[in-house]
Amino acid sequence: MRRDFVGVRDGYPRLRRWGEAWVTRINELFTLNDQRLVVLSDPEAFQEKDGGLRDAVEAMAKQRDRELEDPDLREPARKALESLRNHWEGCTLFVEHPEIPMDNNESERRLRDPAVGRKNYYGSGSVWSGALTAICFTIFQTLLKNGIDPKKWFFAYFQACAENGGRSPENLDEFMPWNLSEQQKDAWRCPEPFT
Numbered sequence: 001m002r003r004d005f006v007g008v009r010d011g012y013p014r015l016r017r018w019g020e021a022w023v024t025r026i027n028e029l030f031t032l033n034d035q036r037l038v039v040l041s042d043p044e045a046f047q048e049k050d051g052g053l054r055d056a057v058e059a060m061a062k063q064r065d066r067e068l069e070d071p072d073l074r075e076p077a078r079k080a081l082e083s084l085r086n087h088w089e090g091c092t093l094f095v096e097h098p099e100i101p102m103d104n105n106e107s108e109r110r111l112r113d114p115a116v117g118r119k120n121y122y123g124s125g126s127v128w129s130g131a132l133t134a135i136c137f138t139i140f141q142t143l144l145k146n147g148i149d150p151k152k153w154f155f156a157y158f159q160a161c162a163e164n165g166g167r168s169p170e171n172l173d174e175f176m177p178w179n180l181s182e183q184q185k186d187a188w189r190c191p192e193p194f195t
Helices: 002-011 013-038 043-068 075-086 105-120 127-145 150-163 182-188
Strands: none
Touching: 002 013, 002 075, 013 043, 013 075, 043 075, 127 150, 150 182
16 A cells, blocks of 8 residues: 555655655554564563554544545545555554564565566466466465475475375375474475575
């Protein structure tokens, strides 16, 4: 949503100050949330920081609604505020669930490689290969997110398939990153931390 306000600020000279005010409000939420997350393990300090964040979120919603009531609000600003109102529930999930990031930057970074790859090999060419590609990318990212080297993991998985007569192993749960033994994690760990 922040991009919408940056777009208004940078794209409409008459709305530059208006857009900058909204970008500043949003940046303030990021700061308040970061401060809250730093003290997550201290219930008393967390409660104080959490209250400040909630007050700022409530103030932003009130400001949005006040501005939307203005019949003279310019169309680009109205469009940005209506979008914010329409997506408010999703945009504020982080308030009740501190484990959810405020932005989707990590998701976008993780989607970049598959998107670039798709452009380079001109799609999958068939429905089954598209499905296989989606499954593989999901497995790759799950492994990387858990610090497991996909090449080592796939080698071990295919070895288990070969030992099972060319079929999937009986218990696939044994290959889930969260079920791996410490010995398996050490053997299959990425050579350097994945970021």
